[in-house]
Amino acid sequence: MKSLAELKAIKDRMKDKVVLREGTNGVRVVVGMATCGIAAGARPVLNACVEEVNKNGLTDKVTVTQTGCIGLCQYEPIVEVYEAGKEKVTYVKMTAEKVKTVVEKHLKGGNVVTEFTVAAQK
């Protein structure tokens, strides 16, 4: 049973880490979670972002957040990547599979996955 005792153990492990983490996150990944995004499949995309960032050991560097309607409903699910000093990258028609690629190539490797961006849409 995933008991409260187990939750307490998480707390003990995380207590010191959390202080360290605050303010160090340089990259922000934003997922559109309005009606349009949710209907288009944003929930698994968001969960994939959280999981893949963790799997790739990027939690100190990358924060995953949610936002409302980005205004490009026909391109949902949309994932935006904000990095200080760089232009915003807008990934469109995302899937959990595509998120894997973006986390590995862009967030970890530093190379924008151009074919998934809004600029590559016709």
Place this chain on the structure above:
Amino acid sequence: MKEISLNILDIVENSVKAGASLTEIIIDESESELILTIKDNGVGMSKEIVSAVTNPFYTTRKTRSVGLGIPLLKLAAEQTGGEVSISSKTADEHPEEHGTTVVARFIKSHIDFTPLGDVISTLKTLVQGHPDRDFLYIHNLNSGRVELDTREIREVLEGVPLDCIEVISWIGDNLKEQYGEV
């Protein structure tokens, strides 16, 4: 929406935007019916707004003039022969006890009934997106009850944020085990 759990995610976002510190998501499920209640303690809506929100051309959004959250829930309930009702008390008129309650009734045997779906993902997503808000989730089934209260989790965590991956995973595993048991 393919699943009711996606409607839940969408409607609870409204509660969060209304400033609710606590949103209760209660599902009462019997053989024949599923009744979904979403009750928040946000700023509430006036009578005029309550009667306007089921209209898809009403929205609080400034970027465009179509809002589909409540209309899609209404469609999902009504296509099964059920209905949606909304009641609300504004913070201005009821400073002590305010907020909005949305109740949707679904007839499960109807061919157009959409399944509840992955409600665990919905709850993980809500906590991940709004770690500073509280959610109470109760699913009453014939076979038992599944419950999650972020206020209890918050108390145990003593300042560790609810959106860290370990906590989100714990929430998912906890609910999976509860559903396995009931």
